[in-house]
Amino acid sequence: MLQHFRKYTMLIALVAIWLIFTVLTEGVFVSPRNLSNLFVQTVAVAIITIGMTLIIVTRNIDLSVGSVAAFVGAIAAFLQVKTGWPTPLAMTAAMAAGLLVGVWHGFWVAYRMVPSFIVTLASMMIFRGAVLGITGGATIAPLSDAFRSIGQSYVPPHLSVIIGVFAAAWYLFAHYYKRMLRAQYGFKVTPLLIDIAKTALMILVAAGFLAIMVHNRGIPYAVLLMVILAVVFNFIARQTVFGRQLYAIGGNPDAASLSGVNIKKQIMMLFAVFGGITAMSGLVLASRLNAATTSAGQGMELDVIAAAVIGGTSLMGGEGTIFGSVVGALIMASLDNGMSLMDTNITYQYIIKGMILLLAVWVDIATRQKQG
Amino acid sequence: MPDDNILEMRGISKEFPGVRALDDVTFSVRRGEIHALVGENGAGKSTLMKVLSGVYPAGEYSGNILIDGREIRFKSIKDSERASVAIIYQELALVKQLSIVENIYLGNEIASRGVINWDESVKKAQDYLEHVGLKVSPVSPVSYLGVGEQQLVAIAKALSKEAKILVLDEPTAALSGGEAEKLLNILKKLKSEGVTCIYISHRLKEVFDIADRITILRDGKTIATRDKAELDENKLIALMVGRELTNVYPRKPHTPDGVLLEVKNWTVYDPDINKTIADVNFKLYKGEILGMAGLVGAGRTEFAMSLFHFWGRHVSGELFLEGKEISPRDAGEAIAAGMSLASEDRKRYGLVLAEDIKTNISLASLHAIAKNTVVNENEEVKSAEKYSKELHIKAPSVEQQTEALSGGNQQKVVLAKWLMTKPKVLILDEPTRGIDVGAKVEIYNIINELVDHGVGVIVISSEMNEILGICDRVLVMHEGRFTGELKIAEATQEKIMYHATGGK
Secondary structure (H helix, E strand, O other): OHHHHHHHHHHHHHHHHHHHHHHHOOOOOOOHHHHHHHHHHHHHHHHHHHHHHHHHHOOOOOOOHHHHHHHHHHHHHHHHHHOOOOHHHHHHHHHHHHHHHHHHHHHHHHHOOOOHHHHHHHHHHHHHHHHHHHHOOOOEOOOOHHHHHHHHOEOOHHHHHHHHHHHHHHHHHHHHHHHHHHHHOOOOOOOHHHHHHHHHHHHHHHHHHHHHHHHHOOOEHHHHHHHHHHHHHHHHHHHEHHHHHHHHHHHOHHHHHHOOOOHHHHHHHHHHHHHHHHHHHHHHHHHHHOOEOOOOOOOHHHHHHHHHHHOOOOOOOOOOOHHHHHHHHHHHHHHHHHHHHOOOOHHHHHHHHHHHHHHHHHHHHHHHHHHO | OOOOEEEEEEEEEEEEOOEEEEEEEEEEEEOOOEEEEEOOOOOOHHHHHHHHHOOOOOOOOEEEEEEOOEEEOOOOHHHHHHOOEEEEOOOOOOOOOOEHHHHHOOOOOOEEOOEEOHHHHHHHHHHHHHHOOOOOOOOOEHHHOOHHHHHHHHHHHHHHOOOOEEEEEOOOOOOOHHHHHHHHHHHHHHHHOOOEEEEEOOOHHHHHHHOOEEEEEEOOEEEEEEEHHHOOHHHHHHHHHOOOOOOOOOOOOOOOOOEEEEEEEEEEEEOOOOEEEEEEEEEEEOOOEEEEEEOOOOOHHHHHHHHOOOOOOEEEEEEEEOOEEOOOOOHHHHHHHOEEEEOOOHHHHHOOOOOEHHHHHHHHHHHHHEEOOEEOHHHHHHHHHHHHHHOOOOOOOOOOEHHHOOHHHHHHHHHHHHHHOOOOEEEEEOOOOOOOHHHHHHHHHHHHHHHHOOOEEEEEOOOHHHHHHHOOEEEEEEOOEEEEEEEOOOOOHHHHHHHHOOOO
16 A cells, blocks of 8 residues: 555646646646646656656766757857858757767766766856856857757647547557567456546546647647657656666666676766757757757756655666656755746745655655564 | 683574574583584574574573673664673674774774774774784785785784683685685794683684684584594584484486586686685586585686686686587676576676566566567566466465575576576575475475476575585585585495595
């Protein structure tokens, strides 16, 4: 019972936070327009949190995400605005730069044994400097319409609905297929009725989410990107050899190594992939701001780490889920959004966010002890 | 004249869950003597010393301890230090980053109102260092010293606390011959100055060199206390091992056939802990259980780890599996070649405790149950359930977290992980340590079954009964070298102990 409660603590907390803000803002908080905004605001942090979860699971950390995201955005903006590259090409180049930064981190952490804290602290400074260099200390703007659309445009409502229907169909199929396979292996399957109720509930929640989006202007592209990344990385984390080995490395590096896990190679790979994820977030960020600025992404690493930890990722390694981290990012964004709506003094915004981080981790630790 | 006993321990018993580590032990030490405490691994020597030093506080054991005729009840290590008992452990409790003088006075600083008087400290430390024959500056960091010199610093530290009873637990285990001799001379000198010393060692030659009296422990009981003159090495060994063989060992006749693994000129050196595996040569046959006996610290674990490039900085030698030379660069390549190693330390090298049974069992075989790197979770559950059943792992399901399992079941999960890799050579390091008899027998049965299927099994064990009970052939290691090879028909506890203590 307690275990189930723990799994959903943060989800319950998220709903509670939404209810509180709904009451305090007299309903403005749950208006489709605001919720749609809230999700868009979540994206930049949530995308990185998805990757950061796996980084933390392996007992590493990345403090450079804010600087690297800004760096990637600056490269894309520079190429597109100053040298007139076509948008797709500029973005591809920026993505490649992100990947290279990831490889650089991986090299130092995995093959030169420098703690990731130090490697990425160095990068935090290095790439903030690089941003200043590329932008010449000034904002690069405005971006082309195509570039802006990733962060600011919406999938048209009718197309959104079609996507929703396809996603539901795919979900049902995947679920049914899995059930069938389990039955083939002769394992017990959940009673059909309960299974139907569960999937129906999931689809209902997703449909509600879709309805809110469509009611506004459709699914924002950025949110679509976030959902796809979350699904893909959830799969990678749970069902690929790579993902499984990351959790083993974090849980017990000695045992993993003696079991034949090539720790260096996997850590290298993880950082490279994470560079790519950070780059995507950087592009979304630049696109939303419609500019590459020198201060973009400052302090982002703290939001990201806080979101991952609130979502149940353990800094001791070996524990954490993608789903939990997305919820954590949503909690952080909801606090920002709700308090801004209420015009809360920025002083209290920081204090409240800090207190909630502390409280969330304490609840996690306290329930864990009772369990053990 | 009655004995002038500085220390008397009467009727000491100490229980751990499921084990009686000390059973009515009596142990008395005369003032100013060097008293050796000997026994096999697990005989209870370290536990007894932990009772003496207050690591296990009064109340956690039964019996009485008298120092200078007065009964004492230590609540902590601090208490025992105040009563002038100082213990120097196998793993030295020195802070390597600090200087010698800082270490000597750590927790015992010469200070007034919280401010340390360094001049006074250094001057006194200098005296103690000279006393133990160490000619180094007290302000140099401990990390600059060799293991032998660190040992002497630890003794200097004990002297600084005005220890009257000095306990040394395997002080020479990590020392070279010359260093060990130096240490023994220092101890003799301290004895002449009236310091009483309890000396625990596996090196019987040293014991005979230095001790006045010897107490033998076996299976948590006092077997005898004798003057050195009454004993010789053979008599001592007989007292240490002389227990009846219990018949829990399901021996099956095996028919070894063809060389499976050959190790040639295997030499490993690790300067960090000053340990060497020298020139190891042996063959393992198909369908054979080869035992590796020896005392704790003989280098068997390190040797096994070095085959997987998991220990040692300078590894050289050749490895032939089924006649073909292999040179795995890490555990992954060794596993792929067909070798698996179940470590003695299941918590450190065996399990990911936060994960469930199935995830642990599949960890070393993920590629085998994955298609295009996607793990087939159904296949995983199926395999895990199969091994769970074969090995009688007691758990509600394979989704049970391994942290919640008993030691025996955890060990079976580790074993299941290695069985799933379908090894040709399986090395088991202390496969039954800390698990109950029932689980032990089950594990022996599994080993026998593997051997029937042509697997070559190497069992590293410090339990003499186990070696004699299940192996077909025994190699004995002493300080990184094989000092004896015995066919099981000719092997006896005495012969093994003879080789294990350095006899060739």
